[in-house]
Amino acid sequence: MSRIGRKEIIIPNNIEVIINEPEILVKGDKGKLSYNLSELIAIETKNKIIKLTTKKTTQKAQAIHGLSRSIINNMIQGVSKGFKKKLIIQGVGYRSQMEGKNLILNIGYSHPVKIEPPADINIRVENNTNIFISGINKEKVGQIAATIRSVRPPEPYKGKGIRYENETVRRKVGKAGK
Structure with missing residues (x-):
């Protein structure tokens, strides 16, 4: 399992995250960004925290796990700080x-x-x-x-x-x- 993928993403107060499977939309002070999540990855949100998990334990799913977490985290940082x-x-x-x-x-x-x-x-x-x-x-x-x-x-x-x-x-x- 990916070490980066296991980390939780904390959503700041001024950021809005909308999840419509498979698309994730992040809106903030500087703009908005979207990302299409792979069907191999499951996403959960709870109390301003995003957690990604793999649906299958294949090598491709594990590779996409950390990548997806990094992209979503970068989107949140981008719309808040740039x-x-x-x-x-x-x-x-x-x-x-x-x-x-x-x-x-x-x-x-x-x-x-x-x-x-x-x-x-x-x-x-x-x-x-x-x-x-x-x-x-x-x-x-x-x-x-x-x-x-x-x-x-x-x-x-x-x-x-x-x-x-x-x-x-x-x-x-x-x-x-x-």
């Missing part, structure tokens, strides 16, 4: 700017790179080198951050590129001259 990621651009001449809702990156290519975020994701740029991504869906926030980082990942010799806020890049020693 999720944020910060990216930092390093390199001479590398910069970013906003053009309406779109992010424009000038990072050493012959053309600027344009990234259009989904409707429920907010992108903000500070000092042309700091990019802040926020939203209620953890998966979308992480995916947009990974997409932006993949345009120019940090390289190991000079450390230039786009990196996450707390990411450390292992530096390599360059060529040894003769």
